[in-house]
Amino acid sequence: MSILASIAHVLLALLLAPLLPGIINRVKAWFAGRHGQPLLQAYYDLWKLVHRGAVYSKTTTWVFVAGPIVELACAATALLIVPLGGIPGLLAFPGDFLLMAYLFGLMRFFTILAALDTGSSFEGMGASREAFFSALAEPALLVGLASLTVLSDSLSLGPMYSAVTWTAMASVGGPALLLVATAVLIVFLTENARIPVDDPNTHLELTMIHEVMVLDHGGPDFAMIQYGALLKLWVLGALLVGILVPVRSGFWPIDLAAGVAGMLVLAVLVGVIESLIARLRLVRVPQFLVAASVLSILALILVMRQP
C-alpha cells in the first residue's frame, strides 16, 4: 500500500511541480495589483522549449551539454527519495537524506561547470555566488535533518517524517521542530533562488544568481534545466511541508491530499514572502545562512535535552 502511495506522490509531483511558480507569480501579482501571468505559464514555457532547436556557443564543450541532463537526473532521483508528510519515498534506506542532499550537490556542480564552460564573466559571477551560498546552506540542512533523526530514532527520511505528528508537535518536539522548519525554509529559499537571496525576475544579469548561470542554454536543454529546478523546488518544499503539516492519518489518500495541499499553500507563502521582503544585500546573505545553521544547531541541542 505504501508503495502505491509513494508512486502516486512521485507522479503527482512530476505533474504538479510546474504549477508552483504559477501560484507564486499570481500571489505576487495580486500584491502588486497586477493581473499576472497565467497560472499554467510554466507548462506553456516547457512545452515551447521542448519544441525548439538549440544554439551553442563555440566556446562550450560537452560539459555544457551534460549539465542540463545531469541536473534533471539528479532532481528526479532526489524526488524518488523524498517523503511527503506521511508518504515515504520510493527509495528508502538508512542515510537516504544524505544521498538526497549530495544529489543536489552534484546538480549544483554541473550547473556551475556548465556556466563556466561558456567563458562569460556574467555566468562566472553567478557560478561563484551559487558556490558561495550553497556551501553555507548545506550545514543548516543536514544538521536540521540530524535533529529529526534523534526525534524519530531512525536514519531514513520516511520514518523521520512519520514521527512528526500532532502529538510530537504538542509535546516534546514542538519548539525544536519549529526551529528546524525555519532553518529548512531559509535553505529552501536559498537553494531555489528565491527572494531574499536571489531574485528570479530581476532585469539585470549582474544581479542574478541562478538565472544568470543558465543564460546561454536554450531549447530542450533549457527545458531540462527549468524542469529540474521545478522538481528541486518540490523536493525541498516537501521537506518543509512534512514538518509544517503534521497530518499522519494512516490512510494514505488523506495524507497525500494534505501534503499536496500543503505544497500549494507553501507556494502562496513564498509569494507572500517575495512580495513583503526586499532582496538582501549580497554581503548580508551569509549572515542569513549562518543564522539558519545556528537555528539547526539549537534544534539539535533542544532535541538532545529531551528526556
Next chain:
Amino acid sequence: MILPAAGLVSLAVGRSPKVACLTGAAGVLLGGGVVLFQSLRVLISGVPERLRLEWAVPFGSANMEMDALSAVFALVIALVTMLAAVYGCGYLQADAGRKNLGVSWFFFNLLAASMLTVVLARNGVLFLVSWELMSLSSFFLVTRDDDKESVRRAGWIYLVAMHLGTAFLMALFLLLGKNAGSLDFDQFSTAAAPSGVLFVLAVIGFGTKAGFMPMHVWLPEAHPAAPSHVSAVMSGVMIKTGIYGLLRMLTILGPPPAWWGWTFLAIGTVSGILGVLYALSQHDLKRLLAYSSVENIGIIAMGLGVGCLGISHGNPAMAALGLTGCLLHVVNHSVFKSLLFLGAGSVLHAAGTGELDRLGGLSKHMPVTSATFLVGAAAISGLPPLNGFLGEFLIYLGAVGGLGSQPQDTPAWPLMCVLVVGGLALIGGLAAACFTSAFGIAFLGEPRTDEAARAHEAGATMRWPMIVLAGLCVLIGLTAPLWLSVLEPAVAAIIPNHLREAATASTSQAVAPLTGVVLGSGILLGLVGLLVYVRRKLLAGRCVERSVTWGCGYAAPTPRMQYTASSFTRPLTFLFRLFLRPRDEIHPPRGLFPTDARLHTAAPDLFRRRVYEPAFLGMAWMASRLRWLQQGRIQVYVLYIALTILALLIWKLG
C-alpha cells in the same frame, strides 16, 4: 609462502638504470604486482603472512607481517606507485637529456620499497629505518629540480618537518619498548609511560607525516615542488603511512579513552575546514591539490575520531562505521588524489604552467585529461555516484547514528554531531566550490594565454594511468557494499575484543544503506542515459547552430575578461578572511586615462607565518647567543670534555 618482501628484492634490482626509464618502471611494476597480489590474497583469505629474519642491528629484527590492516595500505601503495611509475615514464621524457633519470628512478623505487616496509614492519628499528628512508628518498625526489630556489626551500622545510616528526616517533618507540627490552611490536608494553603521553607523541609524530593541521606546513611546499608522478605518490599514499601509524598505535596502546576521540575529531574538523579554505585561496593547481590533501586527511581524522569515541563509549555501530569510513576514505583519497595530481602534471606538461589564471579552455585540446580530471574533481567533492561520497557517508552515518545514544557523563555529546555533520557538510560545499573553480577555470572557457591555447594532449603512457584511476573512482562507487567486507577484518583488528563481535554485526548492517546508495546511483545513471537519448531524439532534424557566447550585448569580449579562479573564490576567501588573512596588493586605476592597474592576491599559510617562522627565528637567535662557546680552538674543546667527565664522575661517585 610467497614473501611480501619479494617486492623489495625486485625493487632493488631495478635500481641500476642510467637513462632508460624502462628498468626503473619495470622494477616498480614487478614489485608492486607481487605486493598487489599478496595483499589481495590476505584481504580475501584473512590469513596474515609473516616473515621473521635475524638482523645484526641491536634490538632490530626483520620482523614483518602482512595482516588485514597492513594489506589495505599495501594494496593502495602498490596500486598508486605502479600507475605513477607508468605515468612517470612519459612525464620524465621531457627531462631526458637534461637530468640523470637513473637517480630519479632509483629514489622512486626506494620510496616505493620503504613505504611498503613501513606498513609491513613489526619491529621498531626496522620501522624507523624504513620511515627515515621514505622521508629521505622522497626528499631527493622533491628536490629534483634543485636549480630553482623555491624547490630548494621547499625541500628544506620538508626535511626539517620530517625529522621533527621522526624525533617524536623515536621517543614513542623507546618508551614503548623500555619495559619489554625489545622493539618488536608484539612485545611492546605501555607500562613505561602514561598512555596519554604515548598518544600525544604518536599524534605529533605520525600527524606530521599525515599533514594534520598545525603540522601541515611542509605539505603545500613539498608537493608542488616534486615532479607530478611523485606528488601523486606522496599525496596519494605516502601521507597515509601517518594514518597507518596512528591506527597501528591504536592496536598497541589499548582501548582509547574518550579524549583521544575528541582530539581526533577536533584535529579533523580544523584540518578539514581550514585545509579546504586554503585550497580555495590558491592560484596554483598543485598547491591547491596539496591543501586539499590536508582537507581529506581531516576527513579521515574525523572518521578516526568517530570510531574512537564509539570504542570508548561502547557503541559498536559508531566504532565500526567511523573506522570503516576512515579506511574507505584512505583508499578513495589515494585513488582520486593521485588521479588529480597526474592530471595536474599533464597540464603542467602541456601548458608549462599550473597557474589557474593563466590557463583556460584546455578541455578542447586535452579531452582525456579533462574528462578524467572532472571525474576526480567530482569524486573529491564527495559527490555520488563516485567513490568520494562513500567514506563521508559512513562517517556521517556513524555520527548521526551515535547521536541517539548519549552517554550519561557527556553533556557535550551533541557537539560531536555538530562537528561531524556540520563540518563535513561545510567541507563538502567548500570542496565543490574549490574544484568547480579548479576544473572550470583551467579546462573550460577560452584560453587566457597563448601557452594554454597551444596545449596538447599527454602521451599514451600518461593517459592510461589516469583512465585507470578514473575508472576505479566509478567502480568503487558502484561496488560500495563489497568494500565493507574487504575492509571488515582491518577494522576488526583495531576494535578491542569486547566490542568486536557487535561491531562486525553493525558492519554487516551497513550493507543496506550502501546498497541503497548504489541503487540510487544506478537510477541516476539510468536517468542520465535516458535523458541523453531523449535529447538526441528531440534535437534530431532540428536547427542546431554554433554561435558566440551571449555577452549581454557587449561586442568585443576578450578571454582576459573571463572570471578567474581568484575572482570565483573571492566571496568565500573574503568571508573567511579572519582565518586566511589574505594579503592583497591593489593598484586601482587612477586619473581620466588610467594606464597601469594591478591586483595581486595571495593567502600565505597563517601557521607558517605566525607560529613556525617566529619559533624558528627565536631558536636561531638563541643558538646565536651560544656562539661564544664555539671558539674553534682544540684546547677549549678538550677543556669542555675534561669538565664534562669531571662533572659526570662527581655525579656518579659523589
